Amino acid sequence: MNIDSHYGVKPAVAPDGWEVPVPMQERSRKTAERFVQVALQLLREKTFAELSVAELARKAGRSVGVFYQRFNSKDDFLHVLLSAYFREALEWREAVRPEGEPATIYAEILARGFHGIMENRNLWHAALERSAADPEFWKVYRSFRERAVEITLRAMEASSDRQFSDEERRQLAIAGQVFNSVINNQIINSPGPLRLEDEDFLPELTRIAVKLAGL
Structure with missing residues (x-):
């Protein structure tokens, strides 16, 4: 999947109440894209409920803390995946x-x-x-x-x-x-x-x- 490159570290609130991505540094952008790519791969084999942030972070080669630096929560991350x-x-x-x-x-x-x-x-x-x-x-x-x-x-x-x-x-x-x-x-x-x-x-x-x- 071709992932759009504008996932923000801490998104801003849009008029419709959802949080939209903001520009980020290249390194942070690639880290966010890595989480998205790995999550989409893992979801071929398990449900979203079964997917833990710990497993996602491990498979992505990042820490759980880094995940929460990029995304507010696992629930918000679902929106990021759907946007992709x-x-x-x-x-x-x-x-x-x-x-x-x-x-x-x-x-x-x-x-x-x-x-x-x-x-x-x-x-x-x-x-x-x-x-x-x-x-x-x-x-x-x-x-x-x-x-x-x-x-x-x-x-x-x-x-x-x-x-x-x-x-x-x-x-x-x-x-x-x-x-x-x-x-x-x-x-x-x-x-x-x-x-x-x-x-x-x-x-x-x-x-x-x-x-x-x-x-």
Whole structure:
């Protein structure tokens, strides 16, 4: 994962109540990036709840004290990890080429998003658990979501050489909401009948989303 290089030692408070990164010295920046990279690797094998700061510090070759110098708490560190995840998601969306039919482009973006969540399933599970306890949790990521929608629309409109109507945009928003909601429900509850690991889960869910989007 390509980690953005602006994690602050002690973040400043943003207007929306969350704490945003501030510039830091090169050495401190690399230390913060090291914690993020190691944490994302460890979360491939264990849940966020199972991940201890002591283990993270040991694997990163740093001390627990250094971790708390860079991040206020483990809870705040979750936001740092999610910000890194969303930044990467914006980067690959920007790289999507507006070639082919809008439905093809939309399916490609849905697939990339799905695989990104699957690769970071424990991170996403932690975020969903936190949001269940805190209705305001996702508010800080509104700009990421809006940017992701904008990039997706831009690619699809470029491929069709026209702007989408308000109704078409609404249908896309509904399709995306359904697609994400089904995945989130599977991660938290795994209700079936299709499960995330099933070969036909993504194709079936993509087919439904494309149909809902009217593509």
